[in-house]
Amino acid sequence: MVGEIDAGALRAAFDDGAELAVIDVREEGVFGMNHLLRAANIPLSGIELSIRDFVPRRATRIVLIDDNDGLAPRAAQVLAAAGYGDLAILKGGVSGWADAGYELFSGMNVPSKVFGEHIEHHCGTPNISAQALKQKIDAGENMVVLDSRPMDEFNRMSIPGGIDAPGAELVRHVMDLATDPDTLVVVNCAGRTRSIIGAQSLINAGTRNRVMALTNGTMGWHLAGLKLEHKATRTFGAVSKGALD
Structure with a gap:
């Protein structure tokens, strides 16, 4: 009953x-x-x-x-x-x-979004706007864009030149994807939450590089009138011995 x-x-x-x-x-x-x-x-x-x-x-x-x-x-x-x-x-x-x-x-997905907003507010996670990121890309600045989503989402639409490194793979592979300590690392997702969590995870892990989250992810990029890339397959390779050390 x-x-x-x-x-x-x-x-x-x-x-x-x-x-x-x-x-x-x-x-x-x-x-x-x-x-x-x-x-x-x-x-x-x-x-x-x-x-x-x-x-x-x-x-x-x-x-x-x-x-x-x-x-x-x-x-x-x-x-x-x-x-x-x-x-x-x-x-x-x-x-x-x-x-x-x-x-x-x-x-x-309210609980995860609330968690992301709490992390950003509590930790002061650095962020960068779509327009500012586009200017850095166009200027050829020393930087790398890491997409924290699974490959199917990345393949559907991504920031031009971005590299797919979903979830915990960010921390595991960041030293190989940004070999220069002076390289700016920008983490994006489709919106906000995974960008914030990914960026803050790198910061908390003691990543030597400066790290920022892309404000509003690919959605913010699109709303800013900027062109997204489609069908991209760039991703990480095997973890190097230096990264493991």
Whole structure:
């Protein structure tokens, strides 16, 4: 039997230390308008195919959220049939959460974006605008642009001349990609978060080079009226012995 959980009980569950999956079963566009910060979006239309990737353990406590429009009960039926036995529905849906005085958030990937903004504010991560970067590129200054996204995103669109070095690969390969200590290293992504995290990771790792994050990434570059590169495949090679030392 699937029960209900009210907003106060769900809020307490966030802090009780037990495993908890909070799943918003509305479509992505609706989810992006208002949702709980800690909710994962798995629309009802695809939950049967996606649930195992998100919640592999079928004994996991799951709370389903909708707009109080009947989607959550339908999702509960699908999950129960798939063997998930600890299911509850948020009473009143997202409106019930808001009516209880708790905050709703808009946008996508909000937790990671908030984390990036916190890091930039707390650490003072240096940044550079698209226009300023373009001027440095055109002037032939000693610099390298490292793209912190996976290759498929980099291949789709990138800063001209940039080199793909996703995530933790930045720290691992930066000494080989910027062999001159005087080379300026600019880290970009599609927007802000991965640029900030990538740049600050290099700084925290003690990178000898000056490091900056590209403000608003490829999106900012495009909005500045600058041309993006497409189908680029430049990436790092094997780590040199000197870099490992």
